[in-house]
Amino acid sequence: xxxxxxxxxxxxxxxxxxxxxxxxxxxxxxxxxxxxxxxxxxxxxxxxxxxxxxxxxxxxxxxxxxxxxxxxxxxxxxxxxxxxxxxxxxxxxxxxxxxxxxxxxxxxxxxxxxxxxxxxxxxxxxxxxxxxxxxxxxxxxxxxxxxxxxxxxxxxxxxxxxxxxxxxxxxxxxxxxxxxxxxxxxxxxxxxxxxxxxxxxxxxxxxxxxxxxxxxxxxxxxxxxxxxxxxxxxxxxxxxxxxxxxxxxxxxxxxxxxxxxxxxxxxxxxxxxxx
Amino acid sequence: xxxxxxxxxxxxxxxxxxxxxxxxxxxxxxxxxxxxxxxxxxxxxxxxxxxxxxxxxxxxxxxxxxxxxxxxxxxxxxxxxxxxxxxxxxxxxxxxxxxxxxxxxxxxxxxxxxxxxxxxxxxxxxxxxxxxxxxxxxxxxxxxxxxxxxxxxxxxxxxxxxxxxxxxxxxxxxxxxxxxxxxxxxxxxxxxxxxxxxxxxxxxxxxxxxxxxxxxxxxxxxxxxxxxxxxxxxxxxxxxxxxxxxxxxxxxxxxxxxxxxxxxxxxxxxxxxxxxxxxxxxxxxxxxxxxxxxxxxxxxxxxxxxxxxxxxxxxxxxxxxxxxxxxxxxxxxxxxxxxxxxxxxxxxxxxxxxxxxxxxxxxxxxxxxxx
Numbered sequence: 001x002x003x004x005x006x007x008x009x010x011x012x013x014x015x016x017x018x019x020x021x022x023x024x025x026x027x028x029x030x031x032x033x034x035x036x037x038x039x040x041x042x043x044x045x046x047x048x049x050x051x052x053x054x055x056x057x058x059x060x061x062x063x064x065x066x067x068x069x070x071x072x073x074x075x076x077x078x079x080x081x082x083x084x085x086x087x088x089x090x091x092x093x094x095x096x097x098x099x100x101x102x103x104x105x106x107x108x109x110x111x112x113x114x115x116x117x118x119x120x121x122x123x124x125x126x127x128x129x130x131x132x133x134x135x136x137x138x139x140x141x142x143x144x145x146x147x148x149x150x151x152x153x154x155x156x157x158x159x160x161x162x163x164x165x166x167x168x169x170x171x172x173x174x175x176x177x178x179x180x181x182x183x184x185x186x187x188x189x190x191x192x193x194x195x196x197x198x199x200x201x202x203x204x205x206x207x208x209x210x211x212x213x214x215x216x217x218x219x220x221x222x223x224x225x226x227x228x229x230x231x232x233x234x235x236x237x238x239x240x241x242x243x244x245x246x247x248x249x250x251x252x253x254x255x256x257x258x259x260x261x262x263x264x265x266x267x268x269x270x271x272x273x274x275x
Numbered sequence: 276x277x278x279x280x281x282x283x284x285x286x287x288x289x290x291x292x293x294x295x296x297x298x299x300x301x302x303x304x305x306x307x308x309x310x311x312x313x314x315x316x317x318x319x320x321x322x323x324x325x326x327x328x329x330x331x332x333x334x335x336x337x338x339x340x341x342x343x344x345x346x347x348x349x350x351x352x353x354x355x356x357x358x359x360x361x362x363x364x365x366x367x368x369x370x371x372x373x374x375x376x377x378x379x380x381x382x383x384x385x386x387x388x389x390x391x392x393x394x395x396x397x398x399x400x401x402x403x404x405x406x407x408x409x410x411x412x413x414x415x416x417x418x419x420x421x422x423x424x425x426x427x428x429x430x431x432x433x434x435x436x437x438x439x440x441x442x443x444x445x446x447x448x449x450x451x452x453x454x455x456x457x458x459x460x461x462x463x464x465x466x467x468x469x470x471x472x473x474x475x476x477x478x479x480x481x482x483x484x485x486x487x488x489x490x491x492x493x494x495x496x497x498x499x500x501x502x503x504x505x506x507x508x509x510x511x512x513x514x515x516x517x518x519x520x521x522x523x524x525x526x527x528x529x530x531x532x533x534x535x536x537x538x539x540x541x542x543x544x545x546x547x548x549x550x551x552x553x554x555x556x557x558x559x560x561x562x563x564x565x566x567x568x569x570x571x572x573x574x575x576x577x578x579x580x581x582x583x584x585x586x587x588x589x590x591x592x593x594x595x596x597x598x599x600x601x602x603x604x605x606x607x608x609x610x611x612x613x614x615x616x617x618x619x620x621x622x623x624x625x626x627x628x629x630x631x632x633x634x635x636x637x638x639x640x641x642x643x644x645x646x
Contacts, residue, residue, distance in 0.1 A: 052533060076539030083533055089386065090529050090584035100530065103523050104539040155538065 001028040002064075003164045003197030009048055009058030010221075011041075018044040020221035021058070026197040028164050031188055033212030034201045037242055040218040042201040043084065046170050049199065050081045064163025076104035079166040080155035082148050084174070094131045094139070094147050095119055101151035105159075118157045122150040125187055127180070141175040148172075149184060153191065167191060169200040173207065185211040209233050209257040217241055229257045239264070301588045304581055308595035312368075315602045319364035320356060322606050324614050327352050363499040366507060367602040370496070370564045371574075373511045373556040375597020378571030379578070379589045380518050380549045383525040385455055391571040392557040394462045395550065396439030399469035401561040402492055403476075404435025409488045410476045428491075429506060429562035436558040439465050444550060455546065493618030494567035496605050503563050510559035514552035515594055521545055522586035529584070567620050569627030570597045570604075576634065 004026040011019040018041045026032050034042045047053045048060055051067045060067050063078040080101070088097065095116075102115035123129050126146040131139065139147065149172055156165045169188065173181040185200075185207055192198045192213075202208050208215055208229070215232040217225040219241045225232040238246035244261040251258040321329055327348070334346035335356050377392040385394070392398065408431045443465050447457035473492075480488060490497070524545045527535040532542040557571070578592035601619070604626065608617040 050537060052536060071539075072536065072541060073539035076537060079537075081534075081537040083531070083537075086530050086534060087386075088530050090388075091579070092529075092584055096583070096585065097530070100526055101538070103527055
């Protein structure tokens, strides 16, 4: 099932093309990882798919309908987003924060009980059950990030959406320790296995290679490569986009694609010119 | 602004509080607030310079409803109760509830625990309108104004508050969306301008005018009668019923506008609606009673402290708490220097200031009292 499709989408911000003619598709059960240098337009592309911004050109469909055809409330029942950072200074408990994720599903005695069960379940899935009654502002950055992931999971949990379900993750592991980084990407795979389409913006190329079914590489607003890790994360692409020397290998523990990178050796001709 | 600095957390035994399920706790809090409201209303109509026994109050009220109880009371007592004390208490309830819920809505909207209804320019604009009528009314309208002040002043106050908020709103609007950061700054600027003009008028006023405008600037329910209640009710009651419907959206917006949008809410619409509703209710409240500080700031804090920051409890809770605090402060203002009335802002400031200092001194890094 097609969960999201982007065709020829462009977005101009402040006189600059932050997204230029991007086309990609996302299927149910799939994890697509978006990589690229800072300012390449990864988050802007995610915002377009989330419906936060209207593309200047191109068409975007999510969960079986063009974005213009969705009401905010209805879209919120099948698509959830984990933003890069969330500020919350008011002393909600962790459980209350996750329950806010159930807002799109209305109220009532039944839904309230259901929401509570789903919220507790999602907290368990992100390994944050022990935080349930802690006050959110007292959490560390990594704990907050996991609670936000639980909130986003709760939002689209337990629904048989006919157009499918979509989870958008914007650097959802940026504040996590290595164990939790793997944990949250394993969770993304589990969620995908339940039929959700997942797009994750990620900086760590090895996480992208290990957990992405397909990788999209963005550079200055353009999608320069899109496909399975082995075909996309090549020394040529890494060199061109990131300016890094790169060797691909196999992770001896998992057999997954792994990348070793290093700064390119100084170019003698350029060095000479600079001198 | 730095939230860490603004936050006012308080140490409290949260472990025990957590044992009680959230819905039970909020039910208990609301029940306690309603009980407090009933008590303060009874106290408000029972306490005053001329003695009316509680049993006589019952018989007067019964008589008003067409029942005759075999209890003695004078027609003078009936008049005092029905025409002086009751409208004063009812107006106090409306004003207090409007200020409390207005403060709760704006603190949520601006994600700033120090926000209060004055932030949007309502109070300073209203003050300018009222002071203009007091000081320049006789000069412009001559004798004619004498009989009209009672009508003109609240009207000028309401229009002044509306104009100031409209200015704040227009300044902070960019590309069709209201930037709330800009709104805070625009509020400061509009408040400063209106404040300086009010200051100029105060400087120009004679001693008679000075006394009446001091009362207005410090707030008072002294002029309350049924016509003031009927003027304030149509503008304060609908927002009191409608604002709680925005509670879930405001909860989501505490996580940021983007997240609220992802959860299916329209943050722009919610901002616009809350500002309009708060302006109407607080504008009418200020027009009826003058500028009464601290209620809008303290009432929501109290509820968050006890029941947490969920707007579904904070908004109705702050309305009840505001009503209780204001009627309570008014009782105090009436009896402390009886038979004279103290301006009510003197009382709320005198009690609210130390309370806020107490909050500051007892803050814990993270807790229910945070904001």
